[in-house]
Amino acid sequence: MSNDKPDSATNPAAKLWGGRFSEATDAFVERFTASVTFDQRMALEDIQGSLAHAQMLSEVGVLSGDEYHQIANGLKEIAVEIEAGDFPWSVQMEDVHMNIEARLTERIGATGKKLHTGRSRNDQVATDIRLWLRGRIDRIGAELTRLQTGLVDLAEREADTIMPGFTHLQSAQPVTFGHHLLAWNAMLSRDFERLMDCRKRVNRSPLGAAALAGTSYPIDRARTAELLGFDAPTENSLDSVSDRDFAIEFCAFTALLLTHLSRASEELVLWASSQFDFIDLPDRFCTGSSIMPQKKNPDVPELVRGKTGRVNGHLIALLTLMKSQPLAYNKDNQEDKEPLFDAADTALDCLRAFADMVPALKAKKENMLAAAAKGFSTATDLADYLVRKGIAFRDAHEIVGQSVSFAIEQQKDLAELSLEQLQQFSADIGADVFEVLTLEGSVAARNHIGGTAPDQVRAACAQARVQIKGRH
Ligand code: ARG
Numbered sequence: 443m444s445n446d447k448p449d450s451a452t453n454p455a456a457k458l459w460g461g462r463f464s465e466a467t468d469a470f471v472e473r474f475t476a477s478v479t480f481d482q483r484m485a486l487e488d489i490q491g492s493l494a495h496a497q498m499l500s501e502v503g504v505l506s507g508d509e510y511h512q513i514a515n516g517l518k519e520i521a522v523e524i525e526a527g528d529f530p531w532s533v534q535m536e537d538v539h540m541n542i543e544a545r546l547t548e549r550i551g552a553t554g555k556k557l558h559t560g561r562s563r564n565d566q567v568a569t570d571i572r573l574w575l576r577g578r579i580d581r582i583g584a585e586l587t588r589l590q591t592g593l594v595d596l597a598e599r600e601a602d603t604i605m606p607g608f609t610h611l612q613s614a615q616p617v618t619f620g621h622h623l624l625a626w627n628a629m630l631s632r633d634f635e636r637l638m639d640c641r642k643r644v645n646r647s648p649l650g651a652a653a654l655a656g657t658s659y660p661i662d663r664a665r666t667a668e669l670l671g672f673d674a675p676t677e678n679s680l681d682s683v684s685d686r687d688f689a690i691e692f693c694a695f696t697a698l699l700l701t702h703l704s705r706a707s708e709e710l711v712l713w714a715s716s717q718f719d720f721i722d723l724p725d726r727f728c729t730g731s732s733i734m735p736q737k738k739n740p741d742v743p744e745l746v747r748g749k750t751g752r753v754n755g756h757l758i759a760l761l762t763l764m765k766s767q768p769l770a771y772n773k774d775n776q777e778d779k780e781p782l783f784d785a786a787d788t789a790l791d792c793l794r795a796f797a798d799m800v801p802a803l804k805a806k807k808e809n810m811l812a813a814a815a816k817g818f819s820t821a822t823d824l825a826d827y828l829v830r831k832g833i834a835f836r837d838a839h840e841i842v843g844q845s846v847s848f849a850i851e852q853q854k855d856l857a858e859l860s861l862e863q864l865q866q867f868s869a870d871i872g873a874d875v876f877e878v879l880t881l882e883g884s885v886a887a888r889n890h891i892g893g894t895a896p897d898q899v900r901a902a903c904a905q906a907r908v909q910i911k912g913r914h
Contacts, residue, residue: 458540477776478531481538483783485524487573488538488566489517494669495561495649502660504560509553516550517542537776538570539563560661562653564683564771569649571778573670575692578786579641585793586634586699587910590627592801594906597623601899604881605720605810606819613817616881619805620899627906629702633695634913640691647672648682654770655679680770686760689782693757696789700750703792707743710803714740720813722804727795742799746792753788756781814881818846818856823878823887831870841868 454463467475493514500510520542523529535541540563547554600619607617647667650656656679663675676682713720723740731737759781763774821842828838845867849856852863857879864871877883889895892902 456534458535458544472536473533475536475773476533477537477779478533478535478541480780480783481567481570481776482524482529482531482541483779484570484574485529485538485542486521487570487577488542489521489524490573491566491569491649491670492517492542492557494666496557497669498662498665499559499659501665502662504659504661505556509556512550512553513546513557516546516554519549520545537563537567539566560652560657560659561649562651562683564653565648565651565679567775568651568683569647569670571686571689571782572644572646572648572672575644575689575782575786576641576671578790579637579644579692582786582789582793583634583637583641583913585790585797586630586637587913589793589797589800590630590634590906590910592797593623593627593630594903594910596801596803597621597627597906598900598903600805601896601903603805603807603810604814604885606814606817607894613813613819615822616814616819616884617894618885618896618899619810620896620903621894624899624902624906626702626706629705630699631906631909633699633702636695636698637692640688640695642673643691644688645671645673646676647674648676650675651679651682654683684767684770684772684775686764686775686778689778690757690760690764693753693760693782693785696753696785697750697757699789700746700753700792703796704747704750706796707747710743711740711747714743718813719809720806722806723799724802724804727799727802742795746795749788749792753785756785811881815855815857818849820856820879820881820884821846823884824856824875826887827875827878828868828870833868833870 452466454460454466457463457467496505496510496513496517499505500507505513520529523545529541529545531541535544543554543557546557597620600623601621603619604616605619605622606613607615607622647663647670649666649670650661650663667673667675710721710723712718714723723738723743725738727740727742728738729741731739760778763777767774824845825835825838825842828841829835833841845856845859845864848863848867849859852859856864857876861871861873861875864875878887886895886897889898891898
């Protein structure tokens with residue numbers, strides 16, 4: 443193959459692999475099999491991988507020092523060209539790897555053709571994806587931490603704010619708003635742990651696996667792993683070029699993350715409605731209606747909720763892509779990139795939306811309190827009070843049930859009944875009952891690890907901050 447690139451429409455030799463071909467690739471097939479339109483996102487990682495590979499080759503004596511310097515300088519110039527948006531991407535060159543390699547040879551001449559020694563696109567692409575994903579994981583982790591920091595600050599500010607807690611979306615028992623926010627934080631902490639666990643398996647170097655069986659050159663896999671900041675080389679060459687389980691794991695992380703964010707979104711949407719009216723979302727996170735002038739729609743949380751569908755889809759896409767693939771590399775795996783890229787983009791965008799929005803939401807404390815006062819949310823406290831007076835819990839449950847039924851008839855809350863009215867149901871009820879029927883008394887009484895008492899919420903916030911700080 444000469445240095446001059448012949449026209450690929452007529453000449454198969456225009457391809458880097460064109461040697462054994464006697465006719466040019468069909469134009470449709472060229473477009474169908476190409477990945478450069480999307481895998482060029484990994485261009486800088488591709489160059490990073492090539493630089494490490496070339497350096498290692500020079501260190502083991504496969505490339506001369508001079509050849510290495512020519513290659514390294516050429517690759518660095520190409521990186522500049524790519525970042526400036528001046529790189530001439532070509533579908534004829536199929537993918538990011540061959541585009542860059544061909545460009546290198548175009549720029550530095552025949553030495554460029556030595557870069558691919560002891561390497562295949564199969565280990566190259568696996569390396570690029572891992573490098574790219576590692577970078578995304580770190581950005582997503584930082585954004586998750588930013589969200590959690592804002593969430594914990596808000597939880598602390600709202601440690602004393604009382605709201606109804608729900609089961610079945612029916613008023614159940616009063617809780618503090620801070621406690622509710624810390625429930626979200628607990629979900630996100632586990633997501634962070636999952637992300638970091640996934641990172642360990644992403645951060646291994648497949649470079650050196652070559653096409654599938656390894657290479658006959660005296661390569662140093664530990665060296666390239668080290669140069670690229672990987673923890674170690676992967677174990678098995680066949681596995682290294684073929685499995686994308688690390689990408690599937692990452693997509694599983696995004697599916698769970700978005701599932702959690704969608705639950706929080708749903709609550710934000712409900713709370714912002716005039717029916718609940720618990721919070722005010724800043725105008726900058728909402729949009730209006732083109733026909734109904736009164737509307738302020740919570741589009742941002744709605745969209746986050748909606749985007750859960752697409753990341754769940756990406757997880758299923760990758761699982762299905764991997765299923766039943768025989769060892770080792772198959773072209774099927776080219777389909778891993780778009781779902782993976784989009785899952786990472788979506789996770790990052792949704793975290794950003796939440797990290798910006800959550801600290802800015804305003805709790806409407808009076809409305810939350812008024813809602814908590816409705817719906818007999820301290821009924822359990824009355825039952826617990828009776829148990830403390832020596833009544834068995836089941837009997838206490840029955841007594842409170844009758845009291846609630848009476849209060850409904852009277853159109854009053856339990857706390858609004860008189861002592862005499864309450865005593866109809868149990869002679870054990872004394873004047874001290876009204877302390878337990880208050881919302882403040884109810885939440886303060888749940889004073890144990892993981893409970894809703896304001897003091898516990900403040901302690902949990904302090905704990906969460908220690909946990910978040912320990913990440914850096
Ligand atoms: N574009 C390919 C991919 O994304 C690179 C590896 C191609 N390898 C091959 N033997 N055709 O998977």
